[in-house]
Amino acid sequence: MKTKNIASFKTYVMGFGLSLALTLLAYGVAQHHLNTGHVFPSDRVMPLILLTLAVVQLFVQLIFFLHLASESKPRWRGAVAVFALVMLLVVVAGSVWIMDNLNYRMTPTQINNYLKSQDGGI
């Protein structure tokens, strides 16, 4: 019988090393961004870089610490994880999308009128 369990000292060390490198890299990029006065990397790409590094680290830990990739065949754990991930994306991205849009479309006049209706305005 084939037991597919790759958890070993080596996988934990690799997971730890990679996570450490990714964390320090993210920290270094953020620090560099502050040191150069928000010039490099620019404000626009900063979120993208940090998001990428975080997602890479997520997969590193899922593979090396949680051993999700070496799960044996009916991959129920993986299936539940994918479901949770989809729900998570819908909730987070959906909320940000809708609320930022709402924020963007609300004019200062509308905001003032709203505040006036609440407590006599500013």
Place this chain on the structure above:
Amino acid sequence: MNQMSKRELALPAAEPEDKTVFGFWVYIMTDCLLFASLFATFAVLRFSYSDGPSGAEIFSLPFVLAETLLLLSSSFTMGLALLANRAKLKNQVLLWLGVTFILGAMFLGLELHEFSHLAHEGNSWRRSGFLSAFFTLVGTHGAHITSDLIWMLVMASRIWHQGLNGVGTKRLTMLALFWHFLDIIWIFIFTFVYLLGVTG
């Protein structure tokens, strides 16, 4: 017939363990959705400073990096505890559980220090929407860490008294799953709340 009953007898011995761990995994994924809603709340309120401070004014990056490294190291030592358990080395399991506990407790200590410092400066959760969302998200993570630390103590005393066995292995596996999960949540708190809060 004989074949059938043999197979039926063979099944229960192997499966309950996997089922329990799988059930716990499902719980963890549900917990993930709880954090998703808190992350969404934080994302929506991230600029709602009112007259309070922004993230750049109140967060210290080196401090948060220290917290992150502590938690990451503890995730690693938790893995070593699992490996020691597989090798049936009781004292090593206890040693690595102890190291994990100490690292986790240091992380919690730093977090509580940050919270009390913020509250002391007048920047508690009552100051602005941003701070409310911040305290709820990071505080919920801290509450999870606290409960896992208590679980770790119970686990260690159980191993101390009863030694290593099958049930213990199953419980230790779930404890480790939970701990790794909390570390993963922290990666995203570190990235979105702190790094982006300071730079963005």
